Amino acid sequence: MVCKNCSLKPVIELTNNNVKLCKSCFVKYFEKKAFRTISKYNLIDSKDVIGVAVSGGKDSFAVLNIISLLANKKRDIKVKVIAIDEGIQNYRDLNLLKKYCKENDLDLNIYSFKKEFGMSLDIIKDKIHLKPCSACGVLRRLLLNSKARELKVDKLATGHNLDDEAQNVLMNLFRGNLERSARLGPTTGVRKDKKFIPRIKPLYFLMEKEVATYSFIKKFPVDFNECPNSKKSYRSEVRMLLNNFEQKQNGTKNAIINSFIEELPLLKKKFENAEIRSCKNCGEPCSSDICKACELIETIKTKPLKKI
Ligand code: SF4
Numbered sequence: 001m002v003c004k005n006c007s008l009k010p011v012i013e014l015t016n017n018n019v020k021l022c023k024s025c026f027v028k029y030f031e032k033k034a035f036r037t038i039s040k041y042n043l044i045d046s047k048d049v050i051g052v053a054v055s056g057g058k059d060s061f062a063v064l065n066i067i068s069l070l071a072n073k074k075r076d077i078k079v080k081v082i083a084i085d086e087g088i089q090n091y092r093d094l095n096l097l098k099k100y101c102k103e104n105d106l107d108l109n110i111y112s113f114k115k116e117f118g119m120s121l122d123i124i125k126d127k128i129h130l131k132p133c134s135a136c137g138v139l140r141r142l143l144l145n146s147k148a149r150e151l152k153v154d155k156l157a158t159g160h161n162l163d164d165e166a167q168n169v170l171m172n173l174f175r176g177n178l179e180r181s182a183r184l185g186p187t188t189g190v191r192k193d194k195k196f197i198p199r200i201k202p203l204y205f206l207m208e209k210e211v212a213t214y215s216f217i218k219k220f221p222v223d224f225n226e227c228p229n230s231k232k233s234y235r236s237e238v239r240m241l242l243n244n245f246e247q248k249q250n251g252t253k254n255a256i257i258n259s260f261i262e263e264l265p266l267l268k269k270k271f272e273n274a275e276i277r278s279c280k281n282c283g284e285p286c287s288s289d290i291c292k293a294c295e296l297i298e299t300i301k302t303k304p305l306k307k308i
């Protein structure tokens with residue numbers, strides 16, 4: 001079997017249509033699909049300052065490259081890289097990212113849980129009864145939003161791919177949380193609020209294996225360490241379930257996203273009047289008096305370290 005477009009050796013078989021592509025045809029396909037998502041869903045406007053949330057993993061390097069390629073073409077958009085150091089021993093190491101940003105002249109801004117909340121995730125997780133990923137997600141979302149706002153970023157690009165979104169859709173369905181699903185999509189949120197920096201997902205229609213292949217071909221300095229907390233998460237169970245289904249029924253993940261995208265406008269409409277309040281403590285946008293991050297920080301402050 002050879003590449004569908006030329007006669008070179010294929011590096012990947014795309015899901016659904018049995019199409020095989022060689023290295024250079026695949027890179028063209030990948031970038032075209034990401035750019036098409038950006039233009040179809042109006043993810044980026046001229047003169048936008050785009051913050052790119054980068055963890056050092058394959059997805060974040062891929063989205064950073066897509067946004068950088070766009071910034072090189074459209075000279076009127078600016079890029080700022082934002083990274084969060086949660087403080088997870090033997091995992092989070094941002095040295096490769098620092099080197100990459102220096103070599104590529106990218107404006108890198110790093111914020112740590114330790115500096116911003118007074119302690120690392122390794123300490124926090126011993127003080128709470130939540131799963132580490134739940135605490136990590138709440139605090140990271142707060143930091144990304146508040147720091148993006150401080151940096152005067154218009155939109156925050158994340159490396160979420162089709163697999164991540166299919167997991168989100170299922171997790172919300174299993175938990176009966178439709179309102180949360182209404183906030184998903186290539187651009188997040190139901191309504192605009194000046195305190196909330198919209199998140200954009202240029203890799204929305206690209207599968208995880210495609211992002212991995214692109215990162216490998218592009219030789220990004222990806223940190224392949226796996227977070228020691230990831231296996232304890234609900235997401236990891238849903239990921240396994242979805243991967244099993246995909247293996248038995250090719251195209252399952254694509255089908256979930258295609259049907260979700262069709263119903264998304266109705267979902268957004270249903271929840272468009274949901275009130276957005278400001279946290280009485282930190283002022284961040286939230287749905288109740290006190291945001292989840294402040295609730296969590298308050299619990300941490302008042303609880304002694306759990307005995308291990
Ligand atoms: S796997 Fe969980 S704890 Fe680890 S970085 Fe991701 S969200 Fe945070």
Ligand SMILES: [Zn+2]
Binds near residue numbers: 004024
């Ligand atoms: Zn080819």
Ligand SMILES: [Zn+2]
Binds near residue numbers: 280292294
């Ligand atoms: Zn708050």
